[in-house]
Amino acid sequence: MKREKRPARRGELTPLTPADREKLQVASPAQAQLEEMSSELIQAVSRAGDDLQRYYVRLARAAEEEEPREQLDQDVEREIQSLRRTSANLRGAWRDTAAMEDELSARFADMRTSRDKKWYLPNPPSNAAIDLEEQERNHFARGINLYKILLVCFVGSFAGVVIEMLWCLIRNCYIESRAGLVYGPFNLLYGVGAVAVTVALYRFRNRGQWLSFLGGMAAGSIVEYVCSWGQEFFFGSRSWDYSNLPFNLNGRICLLYSVFWGILGVLWIKNIYPRMAKIILRIPNRAGKILTWCLTAFLVFNAVVTFLAVDRWSERLNGVPAENGFWEFIDDRFPNERMEKIFANMHFGDYTEHQEVG
16 A cells, blocks of 8 residues: 655655755765755654554554453553653754754854945954954953953943933933942943853854843843842842833833843844954953953942942931041042932832832
């Protein structure tokens, strides 16, 4: 009896046609062999499915009989275990080949983007090109090492403030400070967020955008929640509250801004990060190491002073007088008027009454 050709299910590989076989000649030997085997695999699966019909018949008959079925039980159990092992192998093969296809497609798209010249903005280099140049030059900030992380933190702290100030200007038609440190337009929330997103997405830099979106969404939301909790725990204040937005978690994060983090993750790892890494590559190794430690020392000093200034600001609002000359110096350098100007959206007390920020 002639076997009827079973139509392929969605996502299934179909047998190769003569035209398909001719195309294999331009593929690599290993790739051509893999595709050839995968096309034959679907036919083997179909034959195995037909072979199982005999077990279905035996099981149907055994259900109506009283005699022992030890042999049948052993045969069926053996087939089930074989199918489980085969399924596990096929899932692993599908997962690996899907990842290879996704990475090759992403690298190809990144290469075309880097070569697609635009008159209004230089193209971002591909992450693969950055990786190769860092390795060949043995650069001090290659990969995702400590120097790269510290530089990402500094750049993110600055860029985040600039972007949010521009967003405030577009949305509210006025410029308002979005700084998180007392010296300069820096906010460690954005720096830590940039580091978290970079570390989380670095392994997916040469993969499809959907992984960058999900990773950015998760990493950014976690950072935002932890920073909000930490600020409330240490200073008794909040700089944002999403309680009035839908799908929020304790007012610290919400679905809308989590989606923004996801979009930012794609923009960061596919566009901003390679641009920044290209600039870092221009810094000589010795000068780069010195510069990185100097910038880090500045951020640490800035953060310590900010911690002291905000803590003292909170005490002043509660009527606590300065205990000694040091705290009087802090009061003199960072009075309420200056702190309110720097931290325009920081609130103390009842947080549920405040609207979302940013």
